[in-house]
Amino acid sequence: MTSVPNIQAGTLYVVATPIGNLADLSVRAQQVLSSVDVIACEDTRHTQRLLQHLGLRKALLSVHDHNERDRIEQVASQLSQGRNMALVSDAGTPLISDPGYPLVQALREMGHKVVPIPGPSAIITALSAAGLPTDRFLFEGFMPHKASGRRERLAPLAQETATIVFYESKHRIIETLTLMEECFGPDRLACVARELTKAFETFYHGTLGNIRPQLLADADQQKGEFVVMVAGNPEPISGSEVDTEKLFKLLLAELPPKKAAGIIAELTGENKKVLYQKALEMQGKV
Numbered sequence: 001m002t003s004v005p006n007i008q009a010g011t012l013y014v015v016a017t018p019i020g021n022l023a024d025l026s027v028r029a030q031q032v033l034s035s036v037d038v039i040a041c042e043d044t045r046h047t048q049r050l051l052q053h054l055g056l057r058k059a060l061l062s063v064h065d066h067n068e069r070d071r072i073e074q075v076a077s078q079l080s081q082g083r084n085m086a087l088v089s090d091a092g093t094p095l096i097s098d099p100g101y102p103l104v105q106a107l108r109e110m111g112h113k114v115v116p117i118p119g120p121s122a123i124i125t126a127l128s129a130a131g132l133p134t135d136r137f138l139f140e141g142f143m144p145h146k147a148s149g150r151r152e153r154l155a156p157l158a159q160e161t162a163t164i165v166f167y168e169s170k171h172r173i174i175e176t177l178t179l180m181e182e183c184f185g186p187d188r189l190a191c192v193a194r195e196l197t198k199a200f201e202t203f204y205h206g207t208l209g210n211i212r213p214q215l216l217a218d219a220d221q222q223k224g225e226f227v228v229m230v231a232g233n234p235e236p237i238s239g240s241e242v243d244t245e246k247l248f249k250l251l252l253a254e255l256p257p258k259k260a261a262g263i264i265a266e267l268t269g270e271n272k273k274v275l276y277q278k279a280l281e282m283q284g285k286v
Helices: 027-035 044-054 068-080 101-110 122-130 147-157 173-184 208-216 244-252 257-268 272-282
Strands: 011-015 038-041 059-062 085-088 113-117 137-142 163-169 189-194 202-207 225-230
Touching (some): 027 044, 044 059, 122 189, 122 202
Parallel strands (some): 011 113, 137 163
Antiparallel strands (some): 189 225
């Protein structure tokens, strides 16, 4: 092992941890975790298992979605006293669809030093082996829980030319792929990565139309954590070419007229009030 890094007093270290394979923890990350006074973590039980693997015993402070803003003053106070802290999430790089943003933002504004310790990230790991364009990509994170919310999120992305990256859970992976096939078309190239860096890591390559049947064929393949990557639209159409009637039929199945009209107005540049009137007519309310 190389020499212990120069740990600076009163600093928060944002430490990336493994997304599955514990061997992916960097030497520098391990050195920082062994040197700091306190580790702020998403789930103390999860982080305790990582520390046990490393043979470390550290004071832990829970910092998660429900208490993060309440912890800001507590963390700032410890840093002001010259203590060193590390921020980790359950897996991967903190703040990337994980807690940490309000904390880091507030500490920066207060003048505290924040140092990144780079390492595993499910987004980059998945893209590196997906075989899809990586010169430009759009990270959308986790989709809304409700199907209507997911449809609302997906519809404006149909004309996006960059590769689009999503996180998805085992509970919604099939339904999400079905909605993507409706919104982007069955021929859109895609890749689904499952259980990255773990024993049953799997990549599904092809089109949206043929990836979903592969997962449906085996219930075990619907378990775990997923990164869904969809190629950008190779032939985006201008707003004037958008088939608004088709879009309305797709959106009105899940959304109220006002929301559907708003999405189509964003895509086409057409007047929102005019589109709203059309949506009401299509639903037979006028």
